[in-house]
Amino acid sequence: MAVYTDVTDGELESFLEAFDLGALLSFKGIAEGVENSNFLVHTEAGHFILTLYEKRVAEADLPFFLGLMEHLAERGVSCPLPVRARGGQALHRIAGRPAAIVSFLEGLSLRRPQPVHCQSLGRALAEMHEAGRDYALRRANALSLGGWRPLFELTGERAGVVEPGLGVLIVAELDFLERAWPEGLAEGVIHADLFPDNVFFLSNRVSGLIDFYFACNDLLAYDIAICLNAWCFEPDRTFNVTKARALIQGYESVRPLSGEERAALPVLARGAALRFLLTRLYDWLTVPDGALVTPKDPLEYARKLRFHQRVRSAAEYGVDL
CATH class of the missing domain: 3.90.1200.10 (Aminoglycoside phosphotransferase (APH), C-terminal lobe)
Structure with missing residues (x-):
């Protein structure tokens, strides 16, 4: 499982107070990936992905990544859209790590693509x-x-x-x-x-x-x-x-x-x-x-x-x- 940094219920509830996403209902670590810590977050507003940036991801590069997803989504590419807090920020911190929460996409990843x-x-x-x-x-x-x-x-x-x-x-x-x-x-x-x-x-x-x-x-x-x-x-x-x-x-x-x-x-x-x-x-x-x-x-x-x-x-x- 790709979870390097654990997040407690209390930390996540405090984190979500900056957003208009409603109360936290559940969350769990995501198995895929090896670079960052990823969690599936379920709130009253729906499902989202929380990513804590680790290892090779430099914090100074995060505006590039988050801005790129917004740019691509505006041009019709189906990709996660960063969720901005009430103050307009897309980049945050939780458990001592830079973090962002993004929209959840429907679909399945394939083990044996044809x-x-x-x-x-x-x-x-x-x-x-x-x-x-x-x-x-x-x-x-x-x-x-x-x-x-x-x-x-x-x-x-x-x-x-x-x-x-x-x-x-x-x-x-x-x-x-x-x-x-x-x-x-x-x-x-x-x-x-x-x-x-x-x-x-x-x-x-x-x-x-x-x-x-x-x-x-x-x-x-x-x-x-x-x-x-x-x-x-x-x-x-x-x-x-x-x-x-x-x-x-x-x-x-x-x-x-x-x-x-x-x-x-x-x-x-x-x-x-x-x-x-x-x-x-x-x-x-x-x-x-x-x-x-x-x-x-x-x-x-x-x-x-x-x-x-x-x-x-x-x-x-x-x-x-």
């Missing part, structure tokens, strides 16, 4: 990219190319504990990506963490996108590469090219990719795999004592990285070149 879901996801991702084009605030991606080697150095000496030779794999990949990372591709606001548990569906169509706390400005095609990693591998570790083709076709039904973006997908997919390998490795080796959280397996992304290293062109992802 090609139809991947196509809907691709379309929703492109719609989000288009809606974010005129968002005024900017946030650099701290977990892109420039941040990977410093992150690895925090745990690199112990990588071999997870798998012999893992550190050698990572160093070689860092060397490659620092030489090969593409430049000059279209940039904009990306989600940067659009895993299946961050997407809700109703009747096989995306009903909402959640968890924008890694959103930033970066290469738009890098967001697609993250989704290829998160949505298109099967439990037996094979890559499902049918899902990948559907995802990209859904995306291009809204925003066609340039030839340069298509050609860059194998390198971007390697970078996306390395990014999640590194953050999972760090989490695996540094879980706080007593935290109600199960770290995710970093070796899942080591296997995905090895797959992408064998890819010679984006055609292997089902992309027309």
Whole structure:
């Protein structure tokens, strides 16, 4: 369960006094996610999500995230809407942590998405990219190319504990990506963490996108590469090219990719795999004592990285070149 900081009934009741949400009826921790402490809150006004920001989320970045959700919602993207207190504030504190309460979205996250879901996801991702084009605030991606080697150095000496030779794999990949990372591709606001548990569906169509706390400005095609990693591998570790083709076709039904973006997908997919390998490795080796959280397996992304290293062109992802 992703609860690093516990909240008492009294703390939450005092917190809610600043809002027009009525009395607290119940609340419970939410199992999904590994970055923040999340609670489903039920008040007389309905259901809401309370998030306490932990770990990698810098408090100075929170206006970017909260403002982005409002911006996207105003442009028709189904995403959580921050609930403002009577004084107009969206950002608050509870249990010693910065926190916000946001609207609850209907829908189900999928454990085994099918090609139809991947196509809907691709379309929703492109719609989000288009809606974010005129968002005024900017946030650099701290977990892109420039941040990977410093992150690895925090745990690199112990990588071999997870798998012999893992550190050698990572160093070689860092060397490659620092030489090969593409430049000059279209940039904009990306989600940067659009895993299946961050997407809700109703009747096989995306009903909402959640968890924008890694959103930033970066290469738009890098967001697609993250989704290829998160949505298109099967439990037996094979890559499902049918899902990948559907995802990209859904995306291009809204925003066609340039030839340069298509050609860059194998390198971007390697970078996306390395990014999640590194953050999972760090989490695996540094879980706080007593935290109600199960770290995710970093070796899942080591296997995905090895797959992408064998890819010679984006055609292997089902992309027309």
